[in-house]
Structure formats: C-alpha cells, structure tokens
Amino acid sequence: MPLDTGRFLADLDTARRIGTYRTGVHRPTFSAEDMESRRWLAGRMAEAGLEATIDGIGNVFGRHPGPGPHLLAGSHIETQNHAGWLDGVLGVIGALELARAGLPVDVCAYADEEAHWGDFIGSRSLIGAFSDADIDAARNRHTGEPLRPKLEEVGLAGRPRITIDPTRYKGALEMHIEQGTQLENAGLRIGVVTGIVGIRQFRIIVTGQQDHTGGTTMRERKDAGLTAVRLLGMIDQEFPRVCAERSVWTTGRVALEPNAPMIIPGRAELVFSFRDLSSEVMDRMEDCLRRVVQESNRRERCPAVIEEIGRSEAALSDPAILAAFEGAAEALCPGAWQAMPSGAIHDSQILARVLPVGMLFVPSIGGISHHWAEDTKREDLVLGMAVLAEAARRLLA
The missing domain is CATH 3.30.70.360 (Alpha-Beta Plaits)
Structure with a gap:
C-alpha cells in the first residue's frame, strides 16, 4: 500500500498536543502526559492491525502478525523537560506508517531514552540487559524518586516485560531529527548515519x-x-x-x-x-x-x-542497512544527502548489541533540539518518511 504522508503528519501533530509547552512538548517519562501518549500510541498501533502492548517498563510494542522477514523500527515518545515536538516521536510515527503501508515491521516506542529514570531502560529491557535489580536501583535524576513504586503508580507493575528475539529481524531502523546544523549548513535534506558515537x-x-x-x-x-x-x-x-x-x-x-x-x-x-x-x-x-x-x-x-x-561504546551502522538508506536517498533526493555520524546517542546504540541497526536523519532548523523551539520543515519530514520506507522495502526485498 502507498504511504499516507497526510496521516503521518496528522499523527505527529496529534502527539504534539499531548503535553504541549509553547511550540514544543513537556512529556517526561511516566508523567500523566507521557502515559496518555503511550495509551494513544497503543490505540493507533491496534488500528493499524498490530498486536499492541505496553509492557512492564513502559515500552509500547506493536507486533506485526504476518509472516517475515521482519524489521524492527521505532524510537522514543517521551521528551526532555520543556523540549521539542519531534525528538523521538518522529521515528515512532514513521515506524507506524511503515506498518500501515503494509510492510512487515514491528513498531516500538522505547521507554525513557531521555534518561529521566536511567540509561535506556526500555531498549535495555528489550534485549534482556535491564534486570529486576536494575529496576530497584533506578532513581529519577531530578527528584531521586525510586522507579519501582513509580511503575506501580502508573499501572505498569506486574506486567511482563517484552524481550525481543533477534532471529525475527533483518535489522532495526530509526528515523530521527539531526539535532545539529550539519545538514542545514550544507543545504542538504537527508543524513544517512554511519554510526553512533x-x-x-x-x-x-x-x-x-x-x-x-x-x-x-x-x-x-x-x-x-x-x-x-x-x-x-x-x-x-x-x-x-x-x-x-x-x-x-x-x-x-x-x-x-x-x-x-x-x-x-x-x-x-x-x-x-x-x-x-x-x-x-x-x-x-x-x-x-x-x-x-x-x-x-x-x-x-x-x-x-x-x-x-x-x-x-560506539555502534557502527550495519553495511546492508547503510547501503539501503544510501540507495533510497540517492533515488529520492539525488545529491541532497550525505553520510554522517550521530553525535547524539540513541536506542539504536543499545539494539546494536543484538541486531544490525541503521539510522536516518532529517534536518533540524537552526540545529535546535532539547528546547521547545525545535522544528523541521514539513517537506523534510515527508521526504524522510519516503526515504525510510524505500530503504525498508529494499531491505525486505
């Protein structure tokens, strides 16, 4: 099925309204606004025909019910305090649109990439690297509040935590804003990430x-x-x-x-x-x-x-995923993309311990991120979605 870029943008706009702060979003992990956004996302996954679950650490996971080979795609949905509207959620809604376009993709919003309660607790949990002892030790970095009672407060205590089977996937994809000025300064529209520092x-x-x-x-x-x-x-x-x-x-x-x-x-x-x-x-x-x-x-x-x-440790992009992104970028915006490292860290760095990974960047206006003024041109969001989908198709071919 073709991509529906209008639906993709509309979902980004809807997510933006959950926890609105000025032109950005305030949606820290396990806040009321964050939990609202997770429930909303699970509903959108179910509407897309995915088997939707919010697990015991807050990961929102949409499992594709059909045959493989499969890809895993996603990012995070919580935000830094009083921050931007695209950091993380762009990759989640982009992954959801891949599934709605009929691709065999499992979609995940990895919990707490923004480290309100620890370092990558959601993606670490998914690969079996976040134990019950880690939950007991985790504290909110702003208040010192322990994690385990918070999980109970927000209704996640007692839920099983999902662990992925790496053999199910050909790789994991993540689309993200650049959070820097390299693309904008060079007049380019797509960044193909060579690795995460x-x-x-x-x-x-x-x-x-x-x-x-x-x-x-x-x-x-x-x-x-x-x-x-x-x-x-x-x-x-x-x-x-x-x-x-x-x-x-x-x-x-x-x-x-x-x-x-x-x-x-x-x-x-x-x-x-x-x-x-x-x-x-x-x-x-x-x-x-x-x-x-x-x-x-x-x-x-x-x-x-x-x-x-x-x-x-740094995580290098998988060569096959890198080639798919490069081929898709050259096909859809010839000469308007570049290969580049990610100076920020992402959940893909954790997933790289067990899966081939790759990332795609779209420009950030003025390089601004982790601030409510964060933004990207809508035409660049649409192009990023198209490149992501073309790369996914190439990998699944």
Missing part, C-alpha cells in the same frame, strides 16, 4: 582548603575552584592536538563547595565527557585527559583525582 564520562574532584576570602592571603590560599578552572583550560588547550574532526567534549557539571561568595572553595567537582565514533581517538583523548590531571597536580596546590563514571 561512543561516550566516556569522568568525575574530577579537586581538593583545596575552605577558608575566609578576606583573612586568607593569596600566598596561603588553596582555592579548589581556581585550580578546577585552570585544569579545564589545559584540557581545552591540549585536546585539539589529539582529537578528530568530529570529536566533542563537555564539562556538564561544575560544583563548588560550599559555593558561598565569602568562602574560598574547599572542593570542586567536575563532570567531564567526550564523544567520538573511533575507539582509537577516544583512547587518545582519555590518555590526554589523565596526563592533564597529572600535570595539574604537579603545578597546583590543590590535588585532583579522576574517576571514570560512564562509558558507552
């Missing part, structure tokens, strides 16, 4: 001496905040010598104690991360980071210690 995250603790800002001379001071600032300056100076063209790094947290205007900071905590598609490049960056901390300790009065607190 890995991330390494570290906590750096600088210890000084808390003291009075007036009575302590500059010669005597052990200012942890000042040492932390200089250390970050050294990182920013040294990383360009070892990074690759698309490497990025971020200090996402700087916390001073006691963080008072009349007290010299006695402690500084930094949370620092970097991303790249190449493990070799990230090894160089990690070695550089550790050498910078070592050099800081040689120079400074306040010692610093470094601890790794998170690591995810």
Whole structure:
C-alpha cells in the first residue's frame, strides 16, 4: 500500500498536543502526559492491525502478525523537560506508517531514552540487559524518586516485560531529527548515519582548603575552584592536538563547595565527557585527559583525582542497512544527502548489541533540539518518511 504522508503528519501533530509547552512538548517519562501518549500510541498501533502492548517498563510494542522477514523500527515518545515536538516521536510515527503501508515491521516506542529514570531502560529491557535489580536501583535524576513504586503508580507493575528475539529481524531502523546544523549548513535534506558515537564520562574532584576570602592571603590560599578552572583550560588547550574532526567534549557539571561568595572553595567537582565514533581517538583523548590531571597536580596546590563514571561504546551502522538508506536517498533526493555520524546517542546504540541497526536523519532548523523551539520543515519530514520506507522495502526485498 502507498504511504499516507497526510496521516503521518496528522499523527505527529496529534502527539504534539499531548503535553504541549509553547511550540514544543513537556512529556517526561511516566508523567500523566507521557502515559496518555503511550495509551494513544497503543490505540493507533491496534488500528493499524498490530498486536499492541505496553509492557512492564513502559515500552509500547506493536507486533506485526504476518509472516517475515521482519524489521524492527521505532524510537522514543517521551521528551526532555520543556523540549521539542519531534525528538523521538518522529521515528515512532514513521515506524507506524511503515506498518500501515503494509510492510512487515514491528513498531516500538522505547521507554525513557531521555534518561529521566536511567540509561535506556526500555531498549535495555528489550534485549534482556535491564534486570529486576536494575529496576530497584533506578532513581529519577531530578527528584531521586525510586522507579519501582513509580511503575506501580502508573499501572505498569506486574506486567511482563517484552524481550525481543533477534532471529525475527533483518535489522532495526530509526528515523530521527539531526539535532545539529550539519545538514542545514550544507543545504542538504537527508543524513544517512554511519554510526553512533561512543561516550566516556569522568568525575574530577579537586581538593583545596575552605577558608575566609578576606583573612586568607593569596600566598596561603588553596582555592579548589581556581585550580578546577585552570585544569579545564589545559584540557581545552591540549585536546585539539589529539582529537578528530568530529570529536566533542563537555564539562556538564561544575560544583563548588560550599559555593558561598565569602568562602574560598574547599572542593570542586567536575563532570567531564567526550564523544567520538573511533575507539582509537577516544583512547587518545582519555590518555590526554589523565596526563592533564597529572600535570595539574604537579603545578597546583590543590590535588585532583579522576574517576571514570560512564562509558558507552560506539555502534557502527550495519553495511546492508547503510547501503539501503544510501540507495533510497540517492533515488529520492539525488545529491541532497550525505553520510554522517550521530553525535547524539540513541536506542539504536543499545539494539546494536543484538541486531544490525541503521539510522536516518532529517534536518533540524537552526540545529535546535532539547528546547521547545525545535522544528523541521514539513517537506523534510515527508521526504524522510519516503526515504525510510524505500530503504525498508529494499531491505525486505
């Protein structure tokens, strides 16, 4: 059956109205608005002839009842706080439209990709990598509320959790907004994702001496905040010598104690991360980071210690899926697409542990995402849908 792009856009608009915030959406995981959107989606899946289930961790899964071979397609439906209307849900409604067009596709909205309650709890659960002990340990990152009572509150406690059988699928597809400016700046309309970057995250603790800002001379001071600032300056100076063209790094947290205007900071905590598609490049960056901390300790009065607190490996796109996306893009928008890595992380990175995966990007206006002003031209949404469907047909042929 042909695609119905009007229906595809109408469903995106309907989802946008569940939790509307300005021109975006506020639909954090397991909020009332999020649960409403999951029930709405399950209804749309059932109308499409899929066997629809909301499982015990919140995944909304629509199983195609017909013969294979099958594809798995989807993304997430919850949002960051006060954020955009397309991040995640585009891939879910795109996957649903594949099924409505008659393709043998299982559709899934993977729960909590936005990490309100943990790291990829939905997709990890689907591949059997999120245990009951993980549920007990999970907390809301904003409030500290435990996950298990929340599941009971929203009516998910006691429901079985779905685990996928990898032998059912030829691969997993995910359409997403770019969340960057590469496509727009190049005047292109489609990005074929070559892989999803890995991330390494570290906590750096600088210890000084808390003291009075007036009575302590500059010669005597052990200012942890000042040492932390200089250390970050050294990182920013040294990383360009070892990074690759698309490497990025971020200090996402700087916390001073006691963080008072009349007290010299006695402690500084930094949370620092970097991303790249190449493990070799990230090894160089990690070695550089550790050498910078070592050099800081040689120079400074306040010692610093470094601890790794998170690591995810890069996931390369499957060659057959990559070829299908490239062929579809060239057929439908010749010369208006490019191959590119994903600098953001996605559920496909988790699914890649057990399935071949591939992703497709459409442009983000101004590169804006995780903000209510996030948007994409409607003609680019329609083109992305068409490329996704053509690639799926090629893979299933």
